[in-house]
Amino acid sequence: MPRMTFPFGPQHPVLPEAIQLKLTVEDERVVEVLPAIGYMHRGIEKAAEKNPYINNVFLCERICGICSFIHGMAYCQTIEEIMEVKVPPRAEYLRVIWSELSRLHSHLLWLGLLADSFGFESLFMQCWRAREIVLDMLEMTTGQRVIQSTCVIGGVRRDIDAEQAARMREMLKTLKPQIDAVIPVFKHDYTIKSRTVGRGVLPKDQAWKLGAVGPTLRGSGGAWDARLTGYAAYGELGFEPMVETDGDSYARTQVRVRETYQAYELVLKALDRLPEGETKVKVKGFPNGEAAIRVEQPRGELFYYALGDGTSHLERLKVRTPTFVNIPALLTMLPGCEIADVPVIVLSIDPCMSCTER
Amino acid sequence: MPWMIPNIAKNLTGSPATRKYPFEKRPYFPGTRGRLEVDFLTCGYCGLCERVCPAQAIKKIGDKKDPDVTILYKPFACIYCARCVEVCKFGSVKIFEEHTAPADRKLTLGREGEPVDEEFVLNNGF
Numbered sequence: 001m002p003r004m005t006f007p008f009g010p011q012h013p014v015l016p017e018a019i020q021l022k023l024t025v026e027d028e029r030v031v032e033v034l035p036a037i038g039y040m041h042r043g044i045e046k047a048a049e050k051n052p053y054i055n056n057v058f059l060c061e062r063i064c065g066i067c068s069f070i071h072g073m074a075y076c077q078t079i080e081e082i083m084e085v086k087v088p089p090r091a092e093y094l095r096v097i098w099s100e101l102s103r104l105h106s107h108l109l110w111l112g113l114l115a116d117s118f119g120f121e122s123l124f125m126q127c128w129r130a131r132e133i134v135l136d137m138l139e140m141t142t143g144q145r146v147i148q149s150t151c152v153i154g155g156v157r158r159d160i161d162a163e164q165a166a167r168m169r170e171m172l173k174t175l176k177p178q179i180d181a182v183i184p185v186f187k188h189d190y191t192i193k194s195r196t197v198g199r200g201v202l203p204k205d206q207a208w209k210l211g212a213v214g215p216t217l218r219g220s221g222g223a224w225d226a227r228l229t230g231y232a233a234y235g236e237l238g239f240e241p242m243v244e245t246d247g248d249s250y251a252r253t254q255v256r257v258r259e260t261y262q263a264y265e266l267v268l269k270a271l272d273r274l275p276e277g278e279t280k281v282k283v284k285g286f287p288n289g290e291a292a293i294r295v296e297q298p299r300g301e302l303f304y305y306a307l308g309d310g311t312s313h314l315e316r317l318k319v320r321t322p323t324f325v326n327i328p329a330l331l332t333m334l335p336g337c338e339i340a341d342v343p344v345i346v347l348s349i350d351p352c353m354s355c356t357e358r
Numbered sequence: 359m360p361w362m363i364p365n366i367a368k369n370l371t372g373s374p375a376t377r378k379y380p381f382e383k384r385p386y387f388p389g390t391r392g393r394l395e396v397d398f399l400t401c402g403y404c405g406l407c408e409r410v411c412p413a414q415a416i417k418k419i420g421d422k423k424d425p426d427v428t429i430l431y432k433p434f435a436c437i438y439c440a441r442c443v444e445v446c447k448f449g450s451v452k453i454f455e456e457h458t459a460p461a462d463r464k465l466t467l468g469r470e471g472e473p474v475d476e477e478f479v480l481n482n483g484f
């Protein structure tokens with residue numbers, strides 16, 4: 001059988017993201033993959049140079065809808081680092097609460113999409129139903145469901161009062177059984193195991209070498225999580241990265257499953273330990289200097305670099321998003337798999353193209 | 359498959375998970391950032407909202423001393439971040455919980471929240 005090359009994407013019934021993979025196949029087996037990205041480029045890094053630096057928070061949040069809060073938080077932390085602003089402890093705890101809620105909704109969304117990629121529609125609906133509770137919590141505490149616009153340079157704009165905290169605990173209580181209902185399916189279901197176990201294997205040394213981050217790396221046994229650096233309040237909350245060693249799609253799924261529970265626990269822990277005090281400090285002046293920040297997104301390590309020249313506009317903003325560095329890892333997973341497994345393996349790195357292309 | 363039976367029974371007898379939308383509306387949470395309105399009676403025409411708006415969705419037309427000074431607002435360019443609400447010294451920019459109503463074109467709102475003539479908007483470079 002001669003080789004044949006055909007495009008997979010950017011429009012595909014299974015793939016929610018606009019990435020094109022030029023697959024070269026022999027019979028039903030993939031032998032070579034060539035990615036093509038750039039369908040969602042919006043020029044956000046350039047636009048950030050044309051805005052006053054304070055307004056870039058709202059721009060950075062729009063890089064990606066699913067991890068929007070963490071993008072805004074990373075930008076704020078970068079500018080705070082340059083300007084040497086000390087964020088009040090309460091604001092740091094609130095940032096942890098919201099970023100963990102973002103992680104929770106991102107992982108539930110992804111679990112739903114994974115179920116959808118097998119054609120498991122009802123499980124997809126159940127996952128998204130649980131996610132709706134998380135979005136309600138975000139709307140209640142920040143004012144909007146997806147693009148929260150709560151993190152600002154110097155702290156946060158909203159506060160969680162006692163009444164909201166009590167309501168959040170109630171909502172988390174209703175969320176737990178819903179997560180508990182869907183998670184065993186991802187762990188033990190025969191269909192899901194047959195589609196994920198041993199598919200898209202990424203060995204640990206390859207993962208380190210290719211610079212994979214986040215659940216893609218942790219699924220291969222690399223115990224690295226940017227939250228270990230202890231930014232915001234993670235240093236005080238105690239945190240262990242979730243590691244699986246098999247390196248296949250199933251291991252990556254299990255990492256996210258365990259992280260879902262971990263995010264749930266972290267939200268509760270941060271709510272319990274929420275310190276009293278200010279939520280915001282006033283920031284005066286303009287950023288002068290440079291800083292680089294690493295934070296952990298649901299998809300992996302996010303890197304922000306900003307260079308300020310003492311004016312109201314930044315000289316340069318550079319964002320390196322997790323999916324961008326996971327694509328090389330994806331290209332080593334795909335050769336040797338069957339065509340039917342391609343969507344599942346592509347989804348197993350949790351691709352986020354709007355992040356990647358900015 | 360006997361373990362499925364309770365679940366099947368629950369699904370057959372239970373109520374649907376979705377809301378019966380037109381009859382049962384989801385209440386908004388207090389503090390939701392929805393519709394924006396400018397109160398022209400208390401507005402001091404300082405132009406601060408225009409300066410802080412990240413989306414350039416609000417603009418002061420004319421000088422403070424002019425009798426026909428006005429504020430134009432584009433609800434479909436607005437990102438509802440409520441920065442203008444924060445900075446307004448007069449409390450004239452208000453944010454409401456219900457969301458902006460859909461429209462068939464991108465309107466620009468002027469006084470009393472009425473749509474203004476598009477030519478007027480273009481002439482003022484907005």
